[in-house]
Amino acid sequence: MYAFNYQNPKSVADAAAALSKGGDAKLLAGGQSLIAAMKLRLSAPTDLIDLGGIKELSGIKVEGNNISIGAMTRHAEVARSKEVQAKIPALASLAGGIGDRMVRNMGTIGGSLAHNDPVADYPAGVLGLNATVHTNKRKIAADDFFKGMFETALAAGEIIVSVSFPVPKRAAYIKFKNPASRYAIVGVLAAETASGVRVAVTGAASSVFRVAAMEKALAAKWSADAVAGISVPADKLNSDLHASAEYRAHLITVMARRAVEAAK
Amino acid sequence: MKISMTVNGKPVSAEVEARTLLVTFIRENLRLTGTHVGCDTSQCGACTIHLNGRAVKSCNILAMQAEGADIVTIEGLAKADGTLHPMQEAFREHHGLQCGFCTPGMVMSAVDLVKNHPNPSEETIRAELDGNLCRCTGYHNIVKAVKAASAKM
Ligand SMILES: Cc1cc2nc3c(=O)[nH]c(=O)nc-3n(C[C@H](O)[C@H](O)[C@H](O)COP(=O)(O)OP(=O)(O)OC[C@H]3O[C@@H](n4cnc5c(N)ncnc54)[C@H](O)[C@@H]3O)c2cc1C
Ligand code: FES
Ligand code: FES
Numbered sequence: 192m193y194a195f196n197y198q199n200p201k202s203v204a205d206a207a208a209a210l211s212k213g214g215d216a217k218l219l220a221g222g223q224s225l226i227a228a229m230k231l232r233l234s235a236p237t238d239l240i241d242l243g244g245i246k247e248l249s250g251i252k253v254e255g256n257n258i259s260i261g262a263m264t265r266h267a268e269v270a271r272s273k274e275v276q277a278k279i280p281a282l283a284s285l286a287g288g289i290g291d292r293m294v295r296n297m298g299t300i301g302g303s304l305a306h307n308d309p310v311a312d313y314p315a316g317v318l319g320l321n322a323t324v325h326t327n328k329r330k331i332a333a334d335d336f337f338k339g340m341f342e343t344a345l346a347a348g349e350i351i352v353s354v355s356f357p358v359p360k361r362a363a364y365i366k367f368k369n370p371a372s373r374y375a376i377v378g379v380l381a382a383e384t385a386s387g388v389r390v391a392v393t394g395a396a397s398s399v400f401r402v403a404a405m406e407k408a409l410a411a412k413w414s415a416d417a418v419a420g421i422s423v424p425a426d427k428l429n430s431d432l433h434a435s436a437e438y439r440a441h442l443i444t445v446m447a448r449r450a451v452e453a454a455k
Numbered sequence: 456m457k458i459s460m461t462v463n464g465k466p467v468s469a470e471v472e473a474r475t476l477l478v479t480f481i482r483e484n485l486r487l488t489g490t491h492v493g494c495d496t497s498q499c500g501a502c503t504i505h506l507n508g509r510a511v512k513s514c515n516i517l518a519m520q521a522e523g524a525d526i527v528t529i530e531g532l533a534k535a536d537g538t539l540h541p542m543q544e545a546f547r548e549h550h551g552l553q554c555g556f557c558t559p560g561m562v563m564s565a566v567d568l569v570k571n572h573p574n575p576s577e578e579t580i581r582a583e584l585d586g587n588l589c590r591c592t593g594y595h596n597i598v599k600a601v602k603a604a605s606a607k608m
Contacts, residue, residue: 193474194472194474195474197456197473199522219517221513222517223497225517226515226516227518239517241517241520267509286476289587291500291587292564292567292571292586293511293512293586295499296506296509296510296511296567297509297511297512297515326530352526371498372498373585397501401597424572
C-alpha cells in the first residue's frame with residue numbers, strides 16, 4: 192500500500208471540505224473494498240478521509256412509509272434491525288447475506304453503493320426497491336444512480352449521507368452466490384412497490400439492471416409462473432470462470448421465479 | 456501518526472504510519488502474535504479480532520480506524536489466572552484444531568457468533584463461520600466445539 196495522508200473529520204461538512212482540497216482524496220467507509228484495492232495498488236489516493244467518526248452518518252430511522260439508512264450503517268446492523276426485518280424483510284436478508292460476518296461487521300451501505308461492484312448485493316436492493324440516495328448535495332433516484340461498472344452518478348466531492356427505502360407491498364431477494372467470495376453470480380430482487388413492480392438483477396452484467404418484460408408480466412399477475420418463460424438475452428451478460436453468459440441468463444429466470452415465490 | 460486504543464484491557468499507544476494495518480500494529484508493534492495472517496486478502500479469517508465487541512478481519516482495516524477503540528485479541532480471551540474461555544476449552548475438548556493456524560481467528564469469530572446467535576443450530580454455525588477457512592480439520596469438530604461452547608457461554 193502506498194503512503195497517504197489520513198484525516199478523521201467529525202462532520203459531513205468537514206469531510207466535504209477535506210475532499211475538495213485537491214490531490215486525489217478518497218473517502219474511507221468500512222474499507223472492505225477500498226483497503227483491499229489499496230493493498231493491491233489498484234487504488235492509490237493521496238488522502239484518505241475516514242467517515243468512521245461521523246455520528247450523523249449512521250443509524251436506521253423509520254420516517255413515515257420509508258426506512259432511512261445512514262451511509263455508514265454496517266451490513267450487520269441492517270440485517271439485525273428489528274425495523275428493517277419487520278417492514279422490509281427482503282432488505283434485512285439481503286444485508287445478512289453479504290460476504291461473511293466479519294465483512295458485515297465493517298462494510299457499509301454507502302461504501303457498497305459508491306463502489307457499485309457489478310457483483311454486489313445492495314445495488315439490486317436499491318434499484319429493485321426504488322430507493323433514493325441522499326448525498327450532501329442532492330437526492331438521486333435509484334434509476335439514475337447506477338451508471339456502469341464501478342460507476343455511479345456521484346460527482347467528485349459528493350458524499351452519500353443516507354439511503355431512503357419506501358416500504359414495498361412485498362419483496363424478496365434471492366442470490367446464487369459464488370461459494371468462495373459470497374458475491375452474487377446472479378442476484379434478483381423482485382418487488383411490488385407503490386410505484387409498480389420492479390425486478391432488479393445484479394451479478395450478471397457490467398452493472399445492476401431492471402427486466403422490463405418480467406415487471407410487465409408480474410404487474411398483470413404476481414406469480415412465479417408469470418416469469419418462468421421470460422429470459423434475458425445472454426449477449427450482454429458476463430462470462431467468466433464462475434459462469435458463462437448463457438448460464439447467467441438461465442439463473443436470472445430461476446432466481447426471479449424464486450424471488451417472486453418468496454415474496455408472498 | 457499517534458494512535459491509542461485499549462487492547463485486552465490495557466491502554467496502548469504508539470507512533471505509526473497511516474498505512475499501517477491493524478493486524479500489523481497488533482503483531483509487530485504490540486508483539487501479540489496470536490492473531491495470524493493467513494491470506495492478507497480478507498478471505499481466510501485467521502486475523503479475526505474483536506473491535507468494540509464486533510468480530511472483524513484485522514488485515515483489512517487500518518490501525519487508524521481503531522483509534523480509541525476497545526480491542527480484544529486471542530490473548531485476551533482466557534482469564535488472567537490462565538483459565539481458558541469456554542470456546543477455547545471446547546476447541547481443546549472436541550479436537551477442533553489440527554495445525555492450529557486458523558484457530559485464533561476461528562475462536563474469535565465463534566465467540567462473536569454465539570453472542571449474536573445464542574444456542575445456534577449446526578446449520579447456523581456452518582453458515583455463520585463461512586468467513587473462516589480451515590485447511591486441516593474438515594470443520595466437523597470445529598462445529599461440534601462451537602455447539603458445545605454455546606451451552607456454556
Ligand atoms: C471477503 C469479502 C466478501 C465480500 N462479499 C460481498 C458480497 O457477497 N456482496 C456484496 O455486496 N459485497 C461483498 N463484499 C464487499 C463489502 O460489502 C464492502 O463492504 C462494500 O463493497 C464496500 O463498503 P465499505 O463500507 O467497506 O466501503 P469502502 O471500501 O471503505 O469504500 C468503497 C468505495 O466507496 C467510497 N465511499 C465510501 N463511503 C462513501 C460515501 N458515504 N459517499 C461516497 N463515497 C463513499 C470510497 O471512497 C470507495 O471508493 C465483500 C468484501 C469482502 C472483503
Ligand atoms: S489474514 Fe485476514 S482474512 Fe486472511
Ligand atoms: S487447524 Fe490447520 S488450518 Fe485449521
